[in-house]
Amino acid sequence: MSQFSTGELAKAAEVSVRTVQYYDQRGILTPSEVTEGGRRIYHESDLERLQVICFLRDLDFSLNQIQKLLQEENREQVLELLLTDQIESLEKSSKEIEVKLKRARHLQKATAKRRQLSLDDLSDISRLMENQKSWRHLQWRTFGSLVLFILLYVVGLLIVIYYFKDPRGLFIVCPAFVIVINLWVFHYVKQFEYLCPNCHKTFDPSFKEAFLASHTPRTRKLTCPHCHVKSYCLQLAKSQTK
Template sequence: MYTSGQLAKRCRVSVRTIQYYDQKGLLHATRTSSNQRQYQEDDLIRLQQILAYQQLGFTLKDIQQLLNNHNDSSPLRTLIAKQREKATATRRQAQAQVDSLNFLEKQLADSQITSTSLNKSINYGRKQPQKLRQLRYKLLIWGLLIDFLFWGSLVIIVWHEGSIWWFLLGILLSVLIAAVLVCDYYRQVIYLCPNCQTEFTPTLKKWLWAAHTPNTRRLVCPHCQHRSYCIEEYRHS
C-alpha cells in the first residue's frame, strides 16, 4: 500500500499531481478510516503508464481512453498515428523557425536591414534557404565538372603529350558551361532591398560585377535608389 506522498515519491511527481489524477478519475484511491488516500501496486503501474503517455504528448482524455481499453491495441495505434502527425508538424514548424532565425542572422551580418523590415524579411526568407541551397548545390556540381574538363585536358597535354587542341577544347567547353551556369543562376535569383523592401532584378552587367557576399550583392535599388547589400533570394516561377 502507498500513501499519496509515497506514490508521488516513487514516481517523482508532486502529491498535488496524484490528487489531480485522482480527481480526474485516472487513479482510484481507497480510503482509510481516517479518510486518508491509499494506493495499491496496480495504481503505481497505472501512474507510470499515465506519466509515460503524457511524455508522448497524449491528453488526459486520450490517456483515460487508453487505460479503459488496455486490452485493445487499436485505440493506441490510432492515437500514436495522430500524435506522430502532430509531432511531425511541430517539428516542421520548429525547423521553419530555426531557418528564419538563421536567415535573419545572416541578413543582419550582411546587409543594412532595419527593425521596421524584420517581419517582412523573415516571412520572405522563411522558405528560401532550401531553394537556394538546391540551386547552389547544382551550381557546385557543374563547377566540379568544369574543373574536371579544364584540368583533365591539361593532364592530357602534360602527361600524355596530347595535342594542344585537347587543352583548347577543354577551355572552350569550360567557358561555355560556365556562361550557361551564370545565366541560369541569374535567371533564378531576385533581390530584396533592405531599405524599402522592394524586390527587383538588376541588369546582368550590374549583377555580374557587383561586390557580393554569399547571401547578398551590393546593388542600387531601382525604387528608392539606395545602394546597399541586397538580399539574394530564389525567384519563384
C-alpha cells in the same frame, strides 16, 4: 497492505492533490475503497497505477490515450503501438523546434548588428532566413554542375591531346569551354533576385549590372529600380514556381 488517503497518495507519487482528484474525476484513477463518510482509500495497486499515468503523461500521452491503454487487456501490444506513434510525433516536434531555434539564433545574430529595427527590417530578416535553404540548395546545385562541366572539359582536352594527337582540336575545345562558361555564368546570375534594404522591395537586375557589381557571398551592390538607391542588396533564390 498499505493504504493511502488522497493526500498521502499524492505525496507518495510526488504530484499535487488536485492532480489525483482530477484523475479520479476523469475515471482513470478511482480509489479501491470509499468509506461511508466519503473518504477515499487507495491501495498499493492504485499508487502503481498513478505512477504509470504520470510516466505516460511525462511522455506527452493524452489522458484519452492513457485511459484507452489502461482499459485494454493486451496492454503491452497497445503500449507498443502508442509508443511508436508517440516517438514519431516527438521526433517531428524536435525537428520543428530545431528549425525554430536556428531561426531564433540567426535573428539574434542579425539584430545584434543593428541598434534599431523597423518592422520592415524584421520582415527582411525573416524572409532571408526562410530563403536560406533554397539559396544554399541552388548554390550547391549550380556549382556542382560547374565542377561536372570542368571535369568533362579536362577529359575532352586530354582525349584531344593524347588520343587524337592533333593540336588543332584545341581551337575547337577551348572556345567551346569559354562559351559554355559564359552561358553558365549567365544562368547562375539569373537564378537570383535581390532585396533592397532601403525600400524592402525585390527586383531582378540586368545580367551586366549583376555580373559587374561588387559583392559579398550573400549581397551585391546594385541600384534598386524602385527607390533608385545604390546599396548592398540581399541575394535571394528565385521561387521555382515563378
